[in-house]
Amino acid sequence: MAERIIRIAIDAMGGDNAPKVLVEGAVEAVNAYDDVEIVLVGERTSVSSCLDAELGKSDASGGRGDGSERVWFDNRISLVHADETIGMDESPARAIRRKKNASVVVANRLCKSGKVSAVIAAGSTGAAMASSLLQMGRLKGVQRPAIMSVFPSKKNTICVIDVGANVDCKSEHLYQFGVMASIYMKQVLGYEKPRVGLLSIGEERKKGNELTIEAYGLFEKSDLNFIGNIEGRDVFEGIADVVVCDGFVGNVLLKFGESMFGFVTYMLKRHINGRPLRKTAALMMKPVFRDIRKDMSPENYGGAPLLGVDGISIICHGNSSARAVRNAVKVARQLVIEGVNEKIKNELSHASIKTNE
């Protein structure tokens, strides 16, 4: 049986170190996964010169032809030209409508037209999200696609959904976030019955705001492995594998959490304060701090999927490394292989009947 080829588009122009790290990540990915082909979308000259440089480091072959018809790495990396980019300071909704040839827009169009199965973007989160929503559209049955972010915890890897796609939510949306993330955790991370916790301000079912109290009822009736409300302090404890909240709360939490390491570093410096013995101790601790930083890096998790769109869209940090890009490819590939979107569709058409009972 012929192996299925999974084609993934990468917006080569987004992020702090574009196109270099995107190209490097693409090369790492084709080396890591035999069944993956990458379409790099970006400005022809700069992307192809990065690819040529990567080619010089390896023994793979570059194809022939000009511009967008050239291929690299035994035909497994190709280039689609897109000469516009969307800046971090632009209004995403306006920019993706005005700049029809922005790399992120072109990449999402490739997915819409079926030329690729997934899109990876590391530039403006807003532009990546808006572009996927507009071009891919929603999966049947999904009311609101949501961004899922993976976190470390004391127990195992957990996820928080939504971390910014939907600021004002209805209870049904939260319920759907729980369904989508549970399927992801099961299919991509191998959790048998992901424990779903509703982020609130107390354990009791009546603790919370109108939204969470209503959502509690939906979760309770569902087939999900719902463990009830969890509080802010429970996130890092890992008592829930899936932490459900609206995109406002999730975004505040995510960004607050990301600032934690910087704050701890600041506190360390402040209390080491040039004192020789403390400085020596800190130097000796460096490998520990380095390992913690590595352990907590968002790179490990390969970006945040926008779940619920009719396609696969992975949004990476603006400062992603090649390793982060490769891991995003790994996740995208897994989402395709496991047919996660198909499962979300099935589950939500099935489940919405039940919650409407």
Added chain:
Amino acid sequence: MAERIIRIAIDAMGGDNAPKVLVEGAVEAVNAYDDVEIVLVGERTSVSSCLDAELGKSDASGGRGDGSERVWFDNRISLVHADETIGMDESPARAIRRKKNASVVVANRLCKSGKVSAVIAAGSTGAAMASSLLQMGRLKGVQRPAIMSVFPSKKNTICVIDVGANVDCKSEHLYQFGVMASIYMKQVLGYEKPRVGLLSIGEERKKGNELTIEAYGLFEKSDLNFIGNIEGRDVFEGIADVVVCDGFVGNVLLKFGESMFGFVTYMLKRHINGRPLRKTAALMMKPVFRDIRKDMSPENYGGAPLLGVDGISIICHGNSSARAVRNAVKVARQLVIEGVNEKIKNELSHASIKTNE
């Protein structure tokens, strides 16, 4: 001119180490502040035996009389008997109505009747809040009292308001939180023009949910030193002295932040992992970790005031130490001396005219 005496009630039965640490904190407070008198509210026998034990350590004199008429420490500590307590697992609203003689209820009643100017409680936050709201009532002009919590940051001490009193808010409530906390920061912590930031998911005025976008307009028109939206990552940066959010978001943030130290400790242990060199380094770092823990301890800030009630109510952690209780007395005393409630009333009657223009 005779010095004004400030009478403060302490719920002696609340918290993990009651009544011992509450009594110790009371003794520390009367030693620290000449103008403070403390009324301990709690079960007669256990509180007075703790007081007698403290008396044995000092050269102050205990008064005469039985039960609630006894006084200690040169008449500066007295006892009001209250034989019920409210557990952490009870529904606060129901418990304070049913248990008329619970220590926290009696303490708040003393404030209502003018026998004390402030109440400090370290047991169930919900019971302390509900009891203050019910007995003290709201300050004129205040729509929703809110709990303010003080945080460390990279720059200076900051505060977050509301951290749990109001889960579903209107924009006007958020605006009032900003006013109340600004007055606190000015009068209690000495900030000349506290910078007020609205917690949201992006800096631009249009970024946020319906609530914050509407609140932005109110803040902008106000006399506050409003610096615009801030994000989760900006909290620890200290770019705002007052971080305003609804009580749901604030509570999640507070509890998530409080769990941070435990998570970092866990990560350290995990990466030290018994390796001898790393263990030695960690041992040498102990004084640094101890100093950081001390620096970040909520004890430093003397509990969280419930701002906007017609009285002074300070809510302390359940695990408060004597030092935390003494610091709560310090804050309560300052709130009385600076006439913070008077200033809140003036500002809000003045300000609500303006925002209704």
